[in-house]
Amino acid sequence: MASTDDAEVRLNNVVHLVADNMIAEVCSAYFIRGGDILELFATEGLNKEAVHQTRLRVGEGLVGLVASTGTSLNLSDAQSHPKFAYRPETGEEIYKSFMAVPILRSGRAVGVLVVQNKASRYYSEEEEEALQTVAMVLAELVVSGDLITSEDQNDGNMDRAIISRFEGQVFAEGLAEGVVVMHEPRVEIIQHLSEEYEQQKTRLAQGFESLNKQLDEIMSAEDIVHHGEHREILDVYKLFARDKGWRTKIENAIDSGLTAEAAVEKIQIENRSRMMKTEDPYLRDRLSDLDDLANRLIRHLMGMAGTAAQKDLPDNAVVIAHSMGPAELLDYDRDKLQAVILQGGATTSHVAIVARALGIPMIGQVEQALMDIDEGVQIIVHGLDGEVYVAPPPEILESYRDAIADRQELLASYEGLRDKRAVTKDGVEIDLVVNGGLAIDIKGMHRTGANGVGLFRTEFQFMISETLPRIQPQADFYRSIIEEAGDKTVTFRTLDIGGDKDVSFLKRDKEDNPALGWRAIRIALDRPALLRYQLRALITAAEGTVLHVMFPMITNVAEFKKAKSILDKELERHRKNNRPMPVDIKVGTMLEVPSLVWQLDHLLPLVDFVSIGSNDLMQFFYAGDRDNPKLNNRYDTIAPPALNMLKLIVDKCDEHDVLLTLCGEIGGKTVGALALIAIGFRRLSVAPAAVGPVKMMIRSMNLSDVEAYVDELLSRSDHSLRGLLETFARDHGIKI
Numbered sequence: 001m002a003s004t005d006d007a008e009v010r011l012n013n014v015v016h017l018v019a020d021n022m023i024a025e026v027c028s029a030y031f032i033r034g035g036d037i038l039e040l041f042a043t044e045g046l047n048k049e050a051v052h053q054t055r056l057r058v059g060e061g062l063v064g065l066v067a068s069t070g071t072s073l074n075l076s077d078a079q080s081h082p083k084f085a086y087r088p089e090t091g092e093e094i095y096k097s098f099m100a101v102p103i104l105r106s107g108r109a110v111g112v113l114v115v116q117n118k119a120s121r122y123y124s125e126e127e128e129e130a131l132q133t134v135a136m137v138l139a140e141l142v143v144s145g146d147l148i149t150s151e152d153q154n155d156g157n158m159d160r161a162i163i164s165r166f167e168g169q170v171f172a173e174g175l176a177e178g179v180v181v182m183h184e185p186r187v188e189i190i191q192h193l194s195e196e197y198e199q200q201k202t203r204l205a206q207g208f209e210s211l212n213k214q215l216d217e218i219m220s221a222e223d224i225v226h227h228g229e230h231r232e233i234l235d236v237y238k239l240f241a242r243d244k245g246w247r248t249k250i251e252n253a254i255d256s257g258l259t260a261e262a263a264v265e266k267i268q269i270e271n272r273s274r275m276m277k278t279e280d281p282y283l284r285d286r287l288s289d290l291d292d293l294a295n296r297l298i299r300h301l302m303g304m305a306g307t308a309a310q311k312d313l314p315d316n317a318v319v320i321a322h323s324m325g326p327a328e329l330l331d332y333d334r335d336k337l338q339a340v341i342l343q344g345g346a347t348t349s350h351v352a353i354v355a356r357a358l359g360i361p362m363i364g365q366v367e368q369a370l371m372d373i374d375e376g377v378q379i380i381v382h383g384l385d386g387e388v389y390v391a392p393p394p395e396i397l398e399s400y401r402d403a404i405a406d407r408q409e410l411l412a413s414y415e416g417l418r419d420k421r422a423v424t425k426d427g428v429e430i431d432l433v434v435n436g437g438l439a440i441d442i443k444g445m446h447r448t449g450a451n452g453v454g455l456f457r458t459e460f461q462f463m464i465s466e467t468l469p470r471i472q473p474q475a476d477f478y479r480s481i482i483e484e485a486g487d488k489t490v491t492f493r494t495l496d497i498g499g500d501k502d503v504s505f506l507k508r509d510k511e512d513n514p515a516l517g518w519r520a521i522r523i524a525l526d527r528p529a530l531l532r533y534q535l536r537a538l539i540t541a542a543e544g545t546v547l548h549v550m551f552p553m554i555t556n557v558a559e560f561k562k563a564k565s566i567l568d569k570e571l572e573r574h575r576k577n578n579r580p581m582p583v584d585i586k587v588g589t590m591l592e593v594p595s596l597v598w599q600l601d602h603l604l605p606l607v608d609f610v611s612i613g614s615n616d617l618m619q620f621f622y623a624g625d626r627d628n629p630k631l632n633n634r635y636d637t638i639a640p641p642a643l644n645m646l647k648l649i650v651d652k653c654d655e656h657d658v659l660l661t662l663c664g665e666i667g668g669k670t671v672g673a674l675a676l677i678a679i680g681f682r683r684l685s686v687a688p689a690a691v692g693p694v695k696m697m698i699r700s701m702n703l704s705d706v707e708a709y710v711d712e713l714l715s716r717s718d719h720s721l722r723g724l725l726e727t728f729a730r731d732h733g734i735k736i
Contacts, residue, residue: 177397184321
């Protein structure tokens with residue numbers, strides 16, 4: 001690679017060496033031209049006439065699959081794979097074993113390196129890592145432009161303005177207009193190879209020192225010190241940065257002849273490849289944190305440590321990134337940052353949680369072409385529908401500016417309702433409380449004028465910890481929430497882990513249906529120490545106040561009795577040890593499983609309150625996975641069967657004089673809240689951002705009219721009543 005030969009000569013030498021050293025009968029290199037065409041550039045073992053003649057589209061065949069996914073493929077019988085595409089001119093039909101790795105540049109596949117053998121075998125992990133290292137070195141041919149120019153790669157045809165609309169997932173709601181700012185400078189690793197092993201390890205040590213110093217500075221910032229949930233996320237982030245295993249792997253890669261930055265990139269590619277294959281959703285969500293750290297370390301090593309956060313940002317910056325960790329989001333000036341768009345990410349990732357807490361619109365899972373946008377281009381982010389418009393035409397721009405202005409006006413009107421009661425025109429008051437799980441959600445409660453916290457999710461503190469949190473830190477956190485809430489009630493839900501919420505300190509078997517599996521109270525009753533420690537912390541934290549606690553996913557009365565007996569034992573233990581006690585204890589249950597609906601006569605005499613978890617209850621009621629996009633419109637929660645079941649719960653709770661709250665998305669949307677209030681709900685727990693819209697709707701309605709109308713609808717067999725209710729609301733001046 002260091003010779004002065006032409007690029008194709010060097011490439012031919014490389015594929016010959018790889019085939020010879022790996023005892024592979026074939027080694028081939030493909031590179032992307034024309035935007036999405038993979039062309040065979042060099043081969044040892046296939047027909048030489050196929051060079052520059054064999055072409056595949058990205059996504060076509062096994063080579064195209066590797067290019068499209070950016071991950072390796074290792075097969076003992078390539079031709080049995082459904083994506084196998086036969087090209088007769090290559091003569092590859094006699095080869096069974098197949099291993100391919102992507103040739104990556106700035107995280108994007110620019111080619112594929114392949115080895116093949118006649119005998120059926122799996123290539124070893126060491127062979128895969130070796131091929132990945134070679135692929136990294138071959139990327140230099142693209143970076144240098146010696147083999148294929150960037151214009152040739154795109155074929156000069158990519159008009160970036162043509163791709164003006166993107167779709168993604170809403171990670172944090174909001175509307176924004178601004179100009180594009182790329183989060184990371186486009187760092188190209190120019191030098192991959194070095195035999196100065198100790199010098200490279202010294203550079204690596206300096207890079208780690210600089211990285212950890214930067215993280216310490218972020219964590220010492222004034223607004224981080226006083227926000228517990230941000231600190232907890234960053235503590236985990238720092239654990240990643242100081243992981244000895246990660247550093248050792250990088251040092252071993254340096255010993256193989258790579259520069260420090262190339263070694264970091266090599267281990268990053270390996271980690272990404274492994275984590276993308278895992279079925280563990282929590283580990284997949286952590287991928288953005290690890291990518292963020294690796295990219296940050298590479299920039300430190302190359303003297304380009306700053307992101308766009310260190311630049312002089314425009315006043316209306318919309319930041320675009322492959323991925324972003326929570327530390328990097330917190331680097332930005334929040335007065336200038338209007339929105340964030342991520343190519344990857346997940347709604348449960350740390351950066352998404354922080355974005356929601358800070359009120360920064362964020363859209364993720366947007367296609368790769370997003371990364372080709374030029375800085376300074378005008379952009380609109382519709383963080384309600386998950387749409388992004390790049391260089392929008394004047395009519396779209398004007399329309400969205402009106403929408404943003406209307407939203408700002410609407411938000412201001414919600415602020416004006418802060419100190420007003422949620423009471424209907426005919427004098428019926430509705431108790432609006434909030435759902436939360438972070439300290440900043442308590443600020444949302446105060447900001448919106450909500451009457452308390454109807455559901456405080458306690459699992460987040462556990463999800464970000466590598467070990468079971470000790471009792472005192474738990475108690476300190478719960479006490480801070482109670483104190484921040486002041487004279488308003490906070491109802492704590494005990495641990496609801498499992499399903500899609502894993503914790504690192506509790507090993508679980510793979511489950512075919514995790515939402516229906518070992519989770520929530522089922523884990524707590526099988527591992528009672530978890531529940532006992534948490535209840536002990538809650539009792540300690542609630543000294544001198546009224547403790548409101550409820551158990552999740554109760555399926556039958558026996559489960560509630562068992563959980564309640566554990567609470568009673570912890571209370572008795574507290575008394576015997578002469579420790580300060582809560583003034584009173586209110587104990588309730590979540591109602592999330594349909595079987596519990598037909599046990600209410602036995603359950604209600606035992607509880608102080610019931611909270612309906614409508615998200616899970618409706619998912620189980622309809623036997624429809626709420627995260628499956630194919631089922632999004634199949635069923636509706638505002639339909640006669642669902643509303644009739646909910647009304648049955650309301651009637652039973654009224655009969656037994658038990659406080660009933662509905663927590664979940666149905667109550668956070670104005671039309672859903674309208675239906676719930678019409679069938680008898682008088683307490684709704686919603687996201688802080690939903691308090692204003694729901695309160696405005698309540699204050700604009702005459703409840704007796706709505707009750708009479710909905711009562712008539714409950715006997716129908718419609719798929720959904722949503723449209724009818726929306727029409728009724730418009731006709732009667734109800735603000736939805």
